[in-house]
Amino acid sequence: MATVDTLRFTTAGSVDDGKSTLIGRLLYDTKSILEDQLLSIENTTAKRGGHVGKLGVDLSLLTDGLTAEREQGITIDVAYRYFATQKRRFIIADTPGHEQYTRNMVTGASTADLSLILVDAGKGLQTQSRRHAIIASLLGIPHVVVVVNKMDLTDYSQEVFNKIREEFIAFARTLDFAEIDFIPVSALEGDMVVDRGNQLDWYQGPTLLELLETTQAAKNAAGDFRFPVQLVAKAKLGTNDNSRAEYRGYMGRIESGRVSVGDRIAVLPSGLAARVRDIVTLDGSLATAAAPQSVTLLLDTQIDISRGDMFAHAGALPTVTRQITANLSWMSAQPLELSRRYLIKHTTQTVRVLLEGIDFRLNVNSLARETGITTFKLNDIGRVRLKTLRPLMVDSYRANRATGCFILIDEVTHQTVAAGMILGDNADGACPAA
Amino acid sequence: YETFGAAPNDLPANDHLDWLESEAIHIMREVVAETLNPALLFSGGKDSIVMLRLAEKAFRPDRFPFPLLHIDTGHNFPEVIAFRDRRAAELGEKLIVRSVQASIDAGRVVLRRPDESRNVYQTATLLDAIREFEFDALFGGARRDEEKARAKERILSHRDEFGQWDPKNQRPELWDLYNARLHKGEHFRAFPISNWTEFDVWQYIAREKLAVPGIYFAHDRLVVVRNGLLAPITDITPPRAGETAVTRTVRFRTVGDITCTCPVLSDAATVEEILVETAITRITERGATRMDDQTSDASMELRKKEGYF
Numbered sequence: 001m002a003t004v005d006t007l008r009f010t011t012a013g014s015v016d017d018g019k020s021t022l023i024g025r026l027l028y029d030t031k032s033i034l035e036d037q038l039l040s041i042e043n044t045t046a047k048r049g050g051h052v053g054k055l056g057v058d059l060s061l062l063t064d065g066l067t068a069e070r071e072q073g074i075t076i077d078v079a080y081r082y083f084a085t086q087k088r089r090f091i092i093a094d095t096p097g098h099e100q101y102t103r104n105m106v107t108g109a110s111t112a113d114l115s116l117i118l119v120d121a122g123k124g125l126q127t128q129s130r131r132h133a134i135i136a137s138l139l140g141i142p143h144v145v146v147v148v149n150k151m152d153l154t155d156y157s158q159e160v161f162n163k164i165r166e167e168f169i170a171f172a173r174t175l176d177f178a179e180i181d182f183i184p185v186s187a188l189e190g191d192m193v194v195d196r197g198n199q200l201d202w203y204q205g206p207t208l209l210e211l212l213e214t215t216q217a218a219k220n221a222a223g224d225f226r227f228p229v230q231l232v233a234k235a236k237l238g239t240n241d242n243s244r245a246e247y248r249g250y251m252g253r254i255e256s257g258r259v260s261v262g263d264r265i266a267v268l269p270s271g272l273a274a275r276v277r278d279i280v281t282l283d284g285s286l287a288t289a290a291a292p293q294s295v296t297l298l299l300d301t302q303i304d305i306s307r308g309d310m311f312a313h314a315g316a317l318p319t320v321t322r323q324i325t326a327n328l329s330w331m332s333a334q335p336l337e338l339s340r341r342y343l344i345k346h347t348t349q350t351v352r353v354l355l356e357g358i359d360f361r362l363n364v365n366s367l368a369r370e371t372g373i374t375t376f377k378l379n380d381i382g383r384v385r386l387k388t389l390r391p392l393m394v395d396s397y398r399a400n401r402a403t404g405c406f407i408l409i410d411e412v413t414h415q416t417v418a419a420g421m422i423l424g425d426n427a428d429g430a431c432p433a434a
Numbered sequence: 435y436e437t438f439g440a441a442p443n444d445l446p447a448n449d450h451l452d453w454l455e456s457e458a459i460h461i462m463r464e465v466v467a468e469t470l471n472p473a474l475l476f477s478g479g480k481d482s483i484v485m486l487r488l489a490e491k492a493f494r495p496d497r498f499p500f501p502l503l504h505i506d507t508g509h510n511f512p513e514v515i516a517f518r519d520r521r522a523a524e525l526g527e528k529l530i531v532r533s534v535q536a537s538i539d540a541g542r543v544v545l546r547r548p549d550e551s552r553n554v555y556q557t558a559t560l561l562d563a564i565r566e567f568e569f570d571a572l573f574g575g576a577r578r579d580e581e582k583a584r585a586k587e588r589i590l591s592h593r594d595e596f597g598q599w600d601p602k603n604q605r606p607e608l609w610d611l612y613n614a615r616l617h618k619g620e621h622f623r624a625f626p627i628s629n630w631t632e633f634d635v636w637q638y639i640a641r642e643k644l645a646v647p648g649i650y651f652a653h654d655r656l657v658v659v660r661n662g663l664l665a666p667i668t669d670i671t672p673p674r675a676g677e678t679a680v681t682r683t684v685r686f687r688t689v690g691d692i693t694c695t696c697p698v699l700s701d702a703a704t705v706e707e708i709l710v711e712t713a714i715t716r717i718t719e720r721g722a723t724r725m726d727d728q729t730s731d732a733s734m735e736l737r738k739k740e741g742y743f
């Protein structure tokens with residue numbers, strides 16, 4: 001069986017930039033559309049009319065979602081789409097572009113390796129495009145691809161493309177991307193999406209699909225070893241050396257790094273030391289395991305360990321702390337109240353948290369830091385200081401997404417009200433406004 | 435296939451099945467840790483067979499920290515029901531069956547026609563079972579690639595006291611942090627294989643050498659052609675006036691209620707042959723096999739809002 005990996009990416013654009021058409025085009029030209037789906041959108045195109053290009057069907061209908069959305073003619077929530085080529089598997093988090101749904105964009109970006117930012121060639125960079133870039137940066141997406149769409153409406157003009165490109169580069173200097181690419185396309189006609197077409201010969205770079213197939217996906221196996229304990233096994237496990245001793249199994253997923261039998265680890269927050277005795281899976285014991293494997297670990301000493309504890313290598317510990325500074329994205333229609341009771345869920349711990357203060361709100365259009373703020377409303381983003389009831393084992397979000405992220409839950413309504421990204425000691429890491 | 439980490443300093447094989455499997459195990463463990471009384475929906479179909487394997491991966495050598503639950507329409511294929519019982523027994527896990535027939539007998543479900551598909555009526559029986567056992571989380575084997583409404587479903591999906599799904603008001607789901615807080619009477623549906631496709635499921639069945647009911651493989655069966663689909667002819671579903679039954683070599687891609695599940699023409703007799711067929715197939719799983727989804731473009735969404743799987 002061929003080995004393929006998975007690339008997760010988001011798509012963002014203002015309404016009508018052609019995001020649905022672009023996704024439809026990607027799916028269609030990679031032959032990911034099946035006959036009955038095509039038949040269904042052909043019927044709908046015939047019924048409703050719509051923009052069809054040479055192909056004769058409205059590809060944007062492929063990603064047309066729930067009835068409520070169709071009534072309003074907009075996408076209201078994150079939808080996930082799947083397709084594969086010979087080289088790779090793709091998961092698209094398709095998030096809507098209009099302003100009031102920033103929270104969905106944050107949601108889609110949280111698991112993405114790459115973000116596609118759509119710009120309408122005729123309209124140029126919009127406030128929305130900047131906002132999307134800022135959110136991608138804040139959520140730690142290393143790679144953005146600016147897709148300049150509707151090139152057919154500007155005579156496939158290289159000048160138009162270059163102008164957008166230069167403008168974006170100037171703006172993105174303040175942001176935190178490892179890589180930015182620019183591709184001119186016509187989603188409607190299919191140029192430079194999967195096929196090169198014959199209108200954009202001045203462009204020498206890869207097609208959108210080539211780029212998606214070759215870009216690096218997240219590799220958590222490289223970082224420091226982090227193992228949040230999810231559950232403690234009920235059965236005591238013997239080991240394969242026939243000894244009589246029985247050991248507790250600690251179930252969890254390796255969030256980053258790797259671990260081997262014999263490694264010295266620290267159990268946090270207590271800091272007690274132990275050695276890894278065995279790495280158990282249904283398929284047998286392993287000598288070494290790495291992120292993102294889910295395993296059961298046995299230790300050589302009896303320590304009181306429960307859900308929420310974390311294992312790490314003695315030489316490379318996370319910070320054990322009750323004080324956190326973080327970038328926060330507010331996701332609830334109910335505004336933040338500093339005096340209200342919230343819970344923080346971080347790795348496998350859920351504990352009560354106090355919001356000690358708001359440092360500033362980020363103006364996501366101008367990047368200005370607005371101070372003197374006492375609340376966040378839906379879609380606000382800014383920096384806060386938190387104090388937790390019990391210590392958390394954290395890394396900065398920039399260093400480690402899994403141990404640097406958290407959500408806030410309202411203790412009364414049980415809603416997820418915010419997403420947070422922990423900042424490092426110098427407090428500026430993941431904030432694009434730094 | 436090799437298991438991970440054979441050589442100490444090598445990165446594990448970057449196989450997407452390993453990634454999907456680990457994600458599913460993580461989800462199962464999170465839900466078990468954070469809810470009081472979960473159950474796993476097991477129908478004997480391929481997706482739920484994969485779910486049982488994942489539960490073994492997540493929890494063995496412990497017993498599963500939940501019972502298995504099947505909502506039986508009374509119109510299931512007998513070989514699938516036999517498979518269901520055998521598999522539960524092999525695993526030594528508790529299987530709870532609640533039947534739509536009992537709901538009909540108790541007057542909780544009223545059919546419009548005796549031969550009507552019982553598929554939608556499963557919802558009432560399912561919600562009754564949730565109330566009876568006070569389940570606060572149900573693991574389901576639904577996948578986002580199956581259908582439009584599913585594509586928007588959260589991995590941990592909230593249901594109100596009436597079992598309803600409110601697609602416009604879902605909790606945002608970020609990273610792998612699942613918010614499992616509930617008020618009394620509410621529950622979750624948890625979908626650990628959300629990110630799997632039909633092809634992934636068959637690849638995993640092949641890799642893990644999982645047994646599946648025989649009707650997934652090519653066999654001769656009496657069918658009639660109805661609305662472009664092959665409708666199986668059984669005691670419960672005789673030919674309608676003017677229809678003639680013919681024998682065709684077919685297999686099922688999904689194994690739901692007999693009255694609304696259709697086989698497809700196929701010669702695939704092994705899992706490997708199914709994989710080849712799935713790779714080149716030109717019709718979606720539901721489009722080829724489900725009469726209930728053809729009723730209208732939004733029928734899955736409507737059923738889900740009311741509490742369907």
Ligand SMILES: Nc1nc2c(ncn2[C@@H]2O[C@H](COP(=O)(O)OP(=O)(O)O)[C@@H](O)[C@H]2O)c(=O)[nH]1
Binds near residue numbers: 014017022151185
């Ligand atoms: N001329 C032209 N029109 C396009 C292109 N891509 C999309 N459109 C049209 O722009 C409109 C909005 O597209 P849609 O995909 O629905 O945008 P969304 O709101 O971003 O999802 C539709 O009428 C599309 O047919 C393109 O490359 N060229």
